[in-house]
């Protein structure tokens with residue numbers, strides 16, 4: 001599948017977030033903050049899927 005630059009930038013933005021949250025969760029394992037970060041990483045991943053699907057629905061370049 002061919003995707004446009006906008007798609008790539010949406011994806012990499014979310015991926016950066018997810019990486020940061022996961023890293024934070026690992027560094028603070030066992031703490032409340034780590035649990036929050038892990039949960040946020042999961043929801044960021046879900047948001048990414050939603051944002052990318054929405055993009056694909058509307059983008060004339062992707063598909």
Ligand SMILES: [Zn+2]
Pocket residue numbers: 003004005006007055056059060061062
């Ligand atoms: Zn696109």
